[in-house]
Amino acid sequence: MARAIFGIRIRQLVAMIGIISCPGMAEVTAGPDTAPSGQLEETTDVVLPTIFFHADAAGDDLFDALHSSHLLARLSREAVGSPVQLRIFHSVHPAHVDAKNFFSGLLSIGTLGLSPVVMSGEHTMHYELFVNGQRISRHEYSANLSRKEYLSGKGADATHGLGPDGLVWAKATVDLFLKDLARDSSVRALSEEYRLYFGNAAPLSPASPTVQQ
């Protein structure tokens, strides 16, 4: 049993060291396994209040695409007092170290970082909708991505660890999410409740973080 427990911890450590030591350039070498969706279904019967947008760097790039939809037309970075919050973040489950990854790592070290390390793993975009701290909806979209990272690379990664193709995939998840959101029974229930109390127009007011007492 102890071996199994420690085995997990060693894998975690390897994964952490891998990520910490490879913050540089990233490039996808294999396409995502989730295809971009087709035309988005627009729904006009679902009306949502102003929604506070909270995302990590990868999710932040999706704001414009989300905001241009009918459903999330009231998405806002400033509405800190809104009871409804959309949280988006990106996560990675690093794949197990295989021969390709291992030898590319050795080669990278041998060439002082000039040769890239091949990093692969399951990337997931998480979309979660909260109402006053209660999560009412959760949608996740995953893809297996491989990318090259340079140990010698410095500076911020403009693709937020996704790589250029991964960034395209992440943006494609917006359409999937909007379709799922429009079909989500809890979102429809929220829309009906919002109409019941506030009609179609939400009263807006002026900003700062709050805490529930």
Add this chain to the structure above:
Amino acid sequence: MNKCAGFLVGVGLLAFTAAACLGAEGLVLPKDLALPANVAVAIYLPKNVREFRSAFRSAGGFQTTESVQLGNTFEESTLAAAQHFFRSSFMYEATGTPPYGLLVAIHPSVKSEDKQLIATGHYQVYDGAGTSVLKGDSVVRWAPGGFAAHASDILGSLMEQVITRTLTDVVAQLRPTAEKFPTSEKAQLGVELLADKDHPVMSGTGFFLNSTGQVLTAAHVVHECAVIDVRRESSSVPATVAASTALLDVAVLDTHISNVHSLALSHQDHPALGESVVNIGFPLQSLMTDAPTVTRGTLSSRAGLNGSLGQFQFSAPIQPGASGGPVIGARGDVLGVAVGTLNAAELLKQGALPQNVNFALEAGYVEKFLQSKSIAFTQGTADARSSGDAPIDDALPAVVGIKCYQ
């Protein structure tokens, strides 16, 4: 009030400083014990613990590449650990738990003592018939050590070790098998029997709405409670949620206390700016006695924060535990229900120190909610405006403290 605050109090003091002596020392299993054990096990964890996430903690090396670093929830970590011990394991749910041979209820907690963090998992194990077969505490200590560690990472590791140690104790002491602990289709334990009634995960305030003993409070005070206690005049009665709305953040509780004094909701469409208000609450219930606290102020703005719905701002000071308390106007009726305040700690980082910027849901929206649920309430009269202070004596007997246990 953040449900996970209790865990983070101690951890926060040590965050970002030193690091981790995080090991799994002392995990001893009999050599002849075959694992995973052939028994179906349900695991009960309090809801706030189940949903807590820690960074970098999971069997798969889960992590994000940017600022929001979230690991698996403790529920996921617990199930991942349990699969090493039991052939079949799942979380206990208030309804719909599959039949089990053993039920392991774990209540983890963390405290700071002598420059150490001590994580304790108080556990109790029941067989399929609901008989308690084992109980104890598993303890893991953390002391500053060699390398830097994030607070949530330390917390995550401590909690995971507490759960692993608990499961180790269970299999070492019970040596469970399907024959010894057969799966039982009958008599599952109710969640109220599994809750830790010594340590509420949330406390708040409420007030009687009608003479049948229904209490109005903030929905976040009673969210996901296994047991709710309503405290009144130094006694307490159990309560259940009759209706709730997350959007407005209000809920109604049934207490079945009859002939109680209730408060009337304000008849005014929009309360007057500058009107004298009183807030009655039961704040800081872990520190204070069971007596209500009264604070005075004014209705300082008809609007809440950017994006808020149906709220007004008031200046009567409030503390954690005041959520759900009535904000009473000069005529003695309820203008609104206290639901939040500005996060002073967060604003202080930005160089601002807010004072008495608190928010309440307008009574008009409470009325719409109650009408939609067919819940009885009384409404104040549209008398001439009073210029005096809001009355207190009449209101006090109608206000109650609320505690939520998981």
